[in-house]
Amino acid sequence: xxPKIAAAAACVALAAVAAIVFWGAAQRGADAPLGKACDPxxxxxxxxRSLDLALYVGRSVDEDLxxxxxSRAAVYFGExxxxxxxxxxxxxxxxxxxxxxxxxxPATAPQADAGAQAEKLLGxxxxxxxxxxxxxxSAIRVVVIDEIAHEDxxxxxxLGTLRGLAISPALAPDRAGLDLREMFGRDHAPVVLLAPxxxxxxxxxxxxxxxxxxxxxxxxxxxxxxxxxxxxxxAPLLDDDQAEIIRGALSDLQL
Ligand SMILES: [Zn+2]
Numbered sequence: 001x002x003p004k005i006a007a008a009a010a011c012v013a014l015a016a017v018a019a020i021v022f023w024g025a026a027q028r029g030a031d032a033p034l035g036k037a038c039d040p041x042x043x044x045x046x047x048x049r050s051l052d053l054a055l056y057v058g059r060s061v062d063e064d065l066x067x068x069x070x071s072r073a074a075v076y077f078g079e080x081x082x083x084x085x086x087x088x089x090x091x092x093x094x095x096x097x098x099x100x101x102x103x104x105x106p107a108t109a110p111q112a113d114a115g116a117q118a119e120k121l122l123g124x125x126x127x128x129x130x131x132x133x134x135x136x137x138s139a140i141r142v143v144v145i146d147e148i149a150h151e152d153x154x155x156x157x158x159l160g161t162l163r164g165l166a167i168s169p170a171l172a173p174d175r176a177g178l179d180l181r182e183m184f185g186r187d188h189a190p191v192v193l194l195a196p197x198x199x200x201x202x203x204x205x206x207x208x209x210x211x212x213x214x215x216x217x218x219x220x221x222x223x224x225x226x227x228x229x230x231x232x233x234x235a236p237l238l239d240d241d242q243a244e245i246i247r248g249a250l251s252d253l254q255l
Contacts, residue, residue, distance in 0.1 A: 032079075033072035034208065034235035035201040038224035045243035046081035049250045051139055053211075055090040056128075058097075058145030061196075063090045066144040069196065072204035073211060080238050082246065098125050098145055098193055101152035122183065129167070129188050140214050141191045142207070148193045163203075164210040165193040171216035171249050190214035205232060216249040217242055 053074070057066045067086065074084035099122070128143070148162040166172065168190035169180040192210040196203040212226050220227040226236040238246075 032235050033075045033201070034205050035232075036234050038232055038234035038236050042224075042237050044080055045238060045240045047077075047238075047243045047246050048081045049247055050083040050085065051077070051215075051250060052085050052087050053139070054087045054141045056093050056141060056143045057090055058093050058095060058143070060096055060146055061144050063092075065196065066090055066142070069144065069194065069200060069204045069207055070142060072200065073208045076204070076208050076235065077211070080243060093128070093143065093145070095124065096146040097148075097150045097153075098128070098143065099149040099153050100124060101150035125167070125191075126184065129184055129191060139189065140211060141189060142211075143191065143193045145193060145195055148195045162193075163195050163197060164206040166210040166213035167191045167193075168214040168216065171252065172213055172218070202231065205236070208236075212238075212242070212246075215246045217245055 053070055055063075055066050055070055057063055067090065070084075070086050074086060077084045148165050151161070167180055167184060169184050169188065171190065172180070192207065192214050194203065194207050194210065209226055217227050219229050220242075222228060222237075222239075223230065224232070224234070224237050225242075226238050227242070228236070
């Protein structure tokens with residue numbers, strides 16, 4: 001009986017997500033997929049483009065969770081006239097953490113070894129980027145994973161607990177003082193990493209924010225904007241300038 005019950009529960013959950021997604025598309029501000037609108041009266045700019053997401057899941061992340069978070073983000077961008085399609089199949093990665101902390105890589109590394117430490121730290125991410133760079137039919141690669149940076153890793157020591165991270169050298173070459181073009185090469189497709197925390201609305205907001213970075217958007221101070229660095233608790237906005245940047249990014253990337 002158990003598997004049947006589990007399958008039925010999964011179906012109910014999926015139906016609920018579908019219902020939420022549909023409702024969100026139909027009526028901004030009620031139970032929209034990223035939560036109630038921060039400013040229901042704001043006029044939304046229209047981007048008028050489309051974008052594919054290719055989904056990857058870490059070893060212990062459920063595919064359907066990744067799909068449902070991506071769907072929420074897709075409905076959100078849809079409200080701005082950006083049609084986001086999620087490519088199938090969802091691909092599985094053999095690891096739980098993107099930036100690991102090998103035993104021989106302590107958090108407090110001697111300064112002289114910093115270059116070598118960074119090389120080790122980024123090896124898995126670079127491998128992912130280069131292995132998946134040429135896969136057809138995908139624009140932004142979204143990796144939903146247990147942890148972006150292991151708590152003992154240099155990245156966690158420097159950046160804290162990471163819930164989301166975007167690597168988009170062509171469109172946003174500087175992140176956190178790092179030269180991404182130098183680290184990864186200019187030409188690879190944007191990659192977004194997401195470590196969900198069990199709150200689908202908030203997790204999907206983080207995903208949408210990182211997709212914003214992947215499309216070249218920088219942080220904004222306005223509290224209701226998608227690109228604020230603070231948690232919203234509501235579905236944030238894009239403004240006309242940001243819509244223009246996204247249009248330009250999609251043309252530049254020929255997506
Ligand atoms: Zn950010």
